[in-house]
Amino acid sequence: MKKFIIYIFFAYIALALQAVFFHGIKPDLALVLVYFYAVKYGQTKGIIYGAFTGLLIDTASGFILGPNIISKSLAAFFANAIKENLFQWNIIISTLLIAIISLFDILLVYICLETFSKVSFVNRPWSISVIEVIYTVLTAMIIYPLYKSERNRRLSDVFSLNR
Numbered sequence: 568m569k570k571f572i573i574y575i576f577f578a579y580i581a582l583a584l585q586a587v588f589f590h591g592i593k594p595d596l597a598l599v600l601v602y603f604y605a606v607k608y609g610q611t612k613g614i615i616y617g618a619f620t621g622l623l624i625d626t627a628s629g630f631i632l633g634p635n636i637i638s639k640s641l642a643a644f645f646a647n648a649i650k651e652n653l654f655q656w657n658i659i660i661s662t663l664l665i666a667i668i669s670l671f672d673i674l675l676v677y678i679c680l681e682t683f684s685k686v687s688f689v690n691r692p693w694s695i696s697v698i699e700v701i702y703t704v705l706t707a708m709i710i711y712p713l714y715k716s717e718r719n720r721r722l723s724d725v726f727s728l729n730r
Contacts, residue, residue: 571616574604578620582627592695594702597624598642598672602665602707603714605643606650613643630686634679638672645671658711665707669700 581596597620605613621636628635649664650656673696680686 570608571612574600574616575619575623578623582623586627592698592702594706595669595672595699596706598639598669598703599665599707599710601639601643602646602668603710605646606656606661607714610644610647610651613647614640617641617643631680631684633683634676637679638675641675642668642672658708658715661711662704662708666700666704669703670696673699 578597578600581600585593585596601613601617601620604616608616617639618636621634621639622632624635624639625632645668646664653660677688681688
């Protein structure tokens with residue numbers, strides 16, 4: 568529970584950083600956190616974290632509740648489901664997966680907003696979404712070494728306990 572609260576705090580920080588430092592097209596820092604949380608702690612915890620993170624985004628936007636809750640939860644579900652079915656996990660697979668999940672996340676939010684509200688994305692160019700996916704992937708690639716080093720440290724702790 569303590570780690571969950573720490574990650575929720577990081578989600579608040581990610582949303583604040585996005586709001587302060589990025590204007591217009593921005594990386595989805597919250598999605599990157601949801602992705603790594605789901606990969607690290609499993610599907611159920613990842614889905615719950617994704618739902619809470621999506622709720623934070625939806626309440627901060629002041630619009631309708633739901634699109635980001637659904638998209639972040641499904642992103643966590645797919646991130647862990649795909650990770651569990653792969654034999655090897657490396658930065659290339661992680662990068663491809665975060666790109667696909669980021670694009671899926673954007674499309675799902677667009678579909679929800681267009682279905683349940685009067686917001687239309689018909690005239691929005693695809694280049695904006697593609698650049699957002701690229702920014703999100705670059706952010707994930709920057710954070711991946713931190714995730715990998717912490718994971719390796721945990722594995723070495725486990726193996727040293729077995730001796």
